[in-house]
Amino acid sequence: MPPVFRSLLFGFLALLVVLLIIDDIAEVEKESVGSDPSSRLSSSRSAETSLLRKTLFSPIRRKNILRFLDPERDISILKGTLKPGDIIHYVFDRQSTTNISENLYRLLPTASPMKNQYHRRCAIVGNSGILLNSSCGPEIDSHDFVIRCNLAPVEEYSQDVGRRTNLVTMNPSVVQRAFQDLVSDEWKDRFLQRLQNLSGSVLWIPAFMAKGGEERVEWALRLILVHTVDVRTAFPSLRLLHAVRGYWLTNNVHIKRPTTGLLMYTMATRFCEEIHLYGFWPFPLGPQGRPVKYHYYDTLKYEYTSSSSPHTMPLEFRTLSTLHRQGALRLHTGSCDLDRGAQKDLS
């Protein structure tokens, strides 16, 4: 081939690649601007378009995620890579450090807790009050793998949120917020019972994100060891957060600090064929204009749109809604019983 043809051909291919990339990015960007979620959610598309989108986009997106992180690996630091006394710089507070304690070392997994796992239908349960009175419990429990966030209580709310838990996250601050820093034997018991009820699930503790939670993590780990609690502990890798942020950034979604829910979704793309999200609703009013609690189980308030909040939840939600419309995930925001009206709004 003459050189001039070769360079023409190369130029053409390069242009094609650039166009494809721009197209992929534009998909998310186009729909992630704008601020009124309810009007966006009710804009519907024809069934053909969404089927086309499903086949076209979801496999591509998932491969893209794999370019940024390997969830099977990044879901936890493994025992072989650290030893007691090693110094770790916090992900968000680089200048602060912590040491790997004996207890933490003992509870590091030797292999990825998600090694060789693949599930057909996964549910990720966020903690929004939108779940209250949803009757979604049985539907959530029918999934093959159920992920929950921040050790949210299930027993008292099982009708709406289900009970099944295969993986649950626990920010160190939960020990303070939901269990009073274990100040009394009663709180210690309650915390221990919550952990024991997890029987066999993965307990995912982001211990190295922000400074300040060191003691709380240590208390939890000590309880697990002393009472030989049946949980499989996991501690996310130090690169996970940057990788997830980087992935969304290339899709033009600028996320300051991904929420646990978004981290879980991003990782679940690796292990789950279908991903269903419940309890994601970062707005003070529901689709029908009724007030919605920030958490289904407590009275915490959250300013979703404040620039001082660490998370950009409405932006995340718009992004997830876009993926919902493209068929890459299912966002369930309505009731799960006969009245499925609100659910239809989303499709």
Ligand SMILES: *[C@@H]1O[C@H](CO)[C@@H](O)[C@H](O)[C@H]1NC(C)=O
């Ligand atoms: C952390 O490790 C450093 C270096 O090994 C050591 O000097 C320091 O005492 C350790 N701190 C704690 C709290 O264990």
Ligand SMILES: *[C@@H]1O[C@H](CO)[C@@H](O)[C@H](O)[C@H]1NC(C)=O
């Ligand atoms: C749930 O239903 C009960 C009984 O109908 C009602 O009292 C309560 O206000 C509802 N809660 C929410 C959050 O809608």
Ligand SMILES: *[C@@H]1O[C@H](CO)[C@@H](O)[C@H](O)[C@H]1NC(C)=O
């Ligand atoms: C643990 O499970 C038992 C039995 O299902 C239940 O009665 C109890 O409320 C649960 N405790 C916690 C803290 O979730």
